[in-house]
Amino acid sequence: MKVAVLAGGVGGAKLAHGMANCLPAGALTIIVNTGDDFSHFGLTICPDLDTVCYTLAGIANPVSGWGLRDETFNALDHIQTLNGPTWFKIGDRDLGTHLERTRRLQAGEPLSRVTADFCQRWEVSPLVLPMSDDPVRTIVHTRDGRRLSFQEYFVREACQPAVARFELPGAADAAPAAGVLDALEQSDVIVIAPSNPWVSIDPILAVAGIRGIIERRKALAVSPIIGGQTVKGPAAKMYAELGIDPSALAVARHYQSLLWGFVFDNLDAELEPQIASLGIIPLIEQTLMRSDQDRVMLARKILQFSENRYLRRER
Numbered sequence: 088m089k090v091a092v093l094a095g096g097v098g099g100a101k102l103a104h105g106m107a108n109c110l111p112a113g114a115l116t117i118i119v120n121t122g123d124d125f126s127h128f129g130l131t132i133c134p135d136l137d138t139v140c141y142t143l144a145g146i147a148n149p150v151s152g153w154g155l156r157d158e159t160f161n162a163l164d165h166i167q168t169l170n171g172p173t174w175f176k177i178g179d180r181d182l183g184t185h186l187e188r189t190r191r192l193q194a195g196e197p198l199s200r201v202t203a204d205f206c207q208r209w210e211v212s213p214l215v216l217p218m219s220d221d222p223v224r225t226i227v228h229t230r231d232g233r234r235l236s237f238q239e240y241f242v243r244e245a246c247q248p249a250v251a252r253f254e255l256p257g258a259a260d261a262a263p264a265a266g267v268l269d270a271l272e273q274s275d276v277i278v279i280a281p282s283n284p285w286v287s288i289d290p291i292l293a294v295a296g297i298r299g300i301i302e303r304r305k306a307l308a309v310s311p312i313i314g315g316q317t318v319k320g321p322a323a324k325m326y327a328e329l330g331i332d333p334s335a336l337a338v339a340r341h342y343q344s345l346l347w348g349f350v351f352d353n354l355d356a357e358l359e360p361q362i363a364s365l366g367i368i369p370l371i372e373q374t375l376m377r378s379d380q381d382r383v384m385l386a387r388k389i390l391q392f393s394e395n396r397y398l399r400r401e402r
């Protein structure tokens with residue numbers, strides 16, 4: 088069974104890791120959000136790509152989910168002594184990733200090729216694709232009238248400002264990276280990971296051609312909201328600030344035209360009739376991924392659920 092996963096951030100990386108442990112090499116493609124990318128110290132930083140790749144390589148920081156395990160911060164400490172900006176915590180070895188990626192991008196290579204080479208070095212077997220080689224930048228418009236880049240909002244301002252709306256400059260003109268549309272067309276299952284719908288998944292869907300394929304082929308999404316709260320990050324806070332009651336149901340409605348199936352947590356079991364009434368097949372499971380075993384369990388349940396649908400359609 089061929090699977091394509093749309094992912095961004097730590098939740099997406101965890102499910103991708105679970106999937107990678109359930110599927111043979113060559114069966115899994117992960118299409119990653121690059122709307123979080125930004126330029127810092129003149130370096131191109133791709134947090135979601137790195138989070139996914141480090142997680143799949145088993146070298147991610149197990150506590151934060153981003154950055155590298157057993158990392159040191161000597162460069163950052165030194166920047167501090169020079170009174171430079173230290174709000175974005177780049178570790179010493181992680182800095183090496185950004186330096187080498189920036190060198191190759193400046194030499195004219197596309198991000199997808201650099202990513203593929205890094206993945207080979209890190210022995211990451213699934214195909215990891217940035218959504219696009221063209222720059223797309225998620226901008227957060229705050230209720231107090233500011234226009235913040237995603238990392239300014241997320242890290243520097245710790246998601247404190249209330250959001251008013253999002254803007255995705257570059258998305259309308261961005262071409263999907265080579266392999267993205269083929270992976271979506273050729274997969275038996277498209278999975279939208281439990282990532283932030285507004286700022287991790289919507290940027291992927293905004294890249295030319297991606298939403299159209301998923302609307303036609305249909306996907307299965309996993310709710311990042313459990314019991315009205317986000318496991319990690321500001322998704323629930325964003326729904327509330329945008330005037331929508333944060334819940335798994337709100338996530339199902341967010342993606343409604345794209346979905347055949349929706350996976351949400353046991354804690355929200357009472358939402359089943361409302362989700363089913365949207366014409367979406369519900370799957371109620373433990374969706375919180377605390378351990379590696381939880382990641383594999385959830386991935387296995389999703390694959391079984393998808394196989395059943397596949398078999399039903401074949402009959």
Ligand code: FO1
Pocket residue numbers: 095096097123133134135137138153154174175176177178181238241242287
């Ligand atoms: N997240 C933080 O909350 N604080 C940081 O200082 C931070 C640094 C960082 C460095 C490299 C990297 O790849 C990711 C980093 N992240 C940090 C995570 C990142 O901001 C978020 O995971 C995503 O952009 C949200 O999906």
